Amino acid sequence: MTDQVPVLLGTAGMVDGECFMLERGMDIVVGRSRSCDVSLRRTAAYLKTPPAQRDSDHDFNTVSRRHLKVTINESTVSIQDLSTNGTFFNGEPMREPQKVDLAVGPCTVRLGTRESFQLLLLSKDDPRVKNGQVVNMSTSKGLSESAATE
Numbered sequence: 001m002t003d004q005v006p007v008l009l010g011t012a013g014m015v016d017g018e019c020f021m022l023e024r025g026m027d028i029v030v031g032r033s034r035s036c037d038v039s040l041r042r043t044a045a046y047l048k049t050p051p052a053q054r055d056s057d058h059d060f061n062t063v064s065r066r067h068l069k070v071t072i073n074e075s076t077v078s079i080q081d082l083s084t085n086g087t088f089f090n091g092e093p094m095r096e097p098q099k100v101d102l103a104v105g106p107c108t109v110r111l112g113t114r115e116s117f118q119l120l121l122l123s124k125d126d127p128r129v130k131n132g133q134v135v136n137m138s139t140s141k142g143l144s145e146s147a148a149t150e
Contacts, residue, residue, distance in 0.1 A: 004121040005129060006072045006102060008038060012116035014045040014060055019122075019132030022072045028135055029082070030111070033065040037135050040115060062086075062112025070119070075103040077119055085112045 008030070010018035020038050022028055030038040040046060040063055046054060054060060064083035071078040080097045081087040087094040088110040100107045106120035122129050 003124055005124055006075070006077065007120060007122050007129060007132065008070065008135075009118045009120065009122075009128065010043070010116070011108070011118050012110075013114040014040055014043050014049070014054075014057075015115050015117060016045065018043050019128040021129060021132050021134045022070065023135065024072045024074060026072060026135075028070045028072070029066055029068070030070065030117075031065050031067040031082070032060075032063050036066060040111075059112065059114035063115050064112075067111045068109065075121060076101050077107075079107075079109060079119075083111070087111055 006022045006024065008020040008022060008028075010016050028037045030036055030040075032040050034041050040060070046060075049057070062085045064085050067081075067083040067085070068087060069080040069082055071080075077100045078097060079087075079089065079094070079100070081094045088108075089098050090108055091110075094109075098107075100119065102119060102121045106118050108116060108118050110116045
C-alpha cells in the first residue's frame with residue numbers, strides 16, 4: 001500500500017490524460033476556478049485551446065467554479081459535490097457525499113456534462129505518476145497565488 005499513491009486521473013474532456021497526485025490528509029477542491037487546488041483552467045488541453053473556442057465550450061462551462069471536494073485519508077476517499085450543475089459518481093447522479101476505499105478499486109467522477117476523472121491508487125513507478133502534478137498544500141497555495149497574477 002505504501003508503494004501506491006492516490007491520484008485523480010483525467011479520462012475525458014479538457015482533463016483527459018492529466019494526472020494529479022493527491023496528498024493524504026488534505027481537502028482538494030476541483031473546478032474551473034484558477035483558485036482551486038485542481039483547476040481545469042490549468043490543464044494542457046485548456047491552455048492549448050484558442051480563447052474564443054474555450055469560452056464557447058458549453059460542456060466545459062457546465063463545470064462549476066468550485067465543483068467537487070475530495071478528501072483523502074490513507075486509501076479512503078470522501079467526495080462531496082459543491083456544484084449547481086451536477087456530479088456523476090460511477091455513472092449515477094451524485095445525490096449525497098460518497099466514501100470509497102480505493103484499495104478495493106477505483107471510482108469514476110464526472111463533472112458537468114463531459115469532464116471525467118478516475119480516482120484510484122497507482123504505483124509510484126507508474127509513468128503517469130512520474131509525469132503527473134503533485135497536489136499538496138504548498139503546491140496548491142503557490143498555484144493560487146500565481147493564478148491571481150494571470
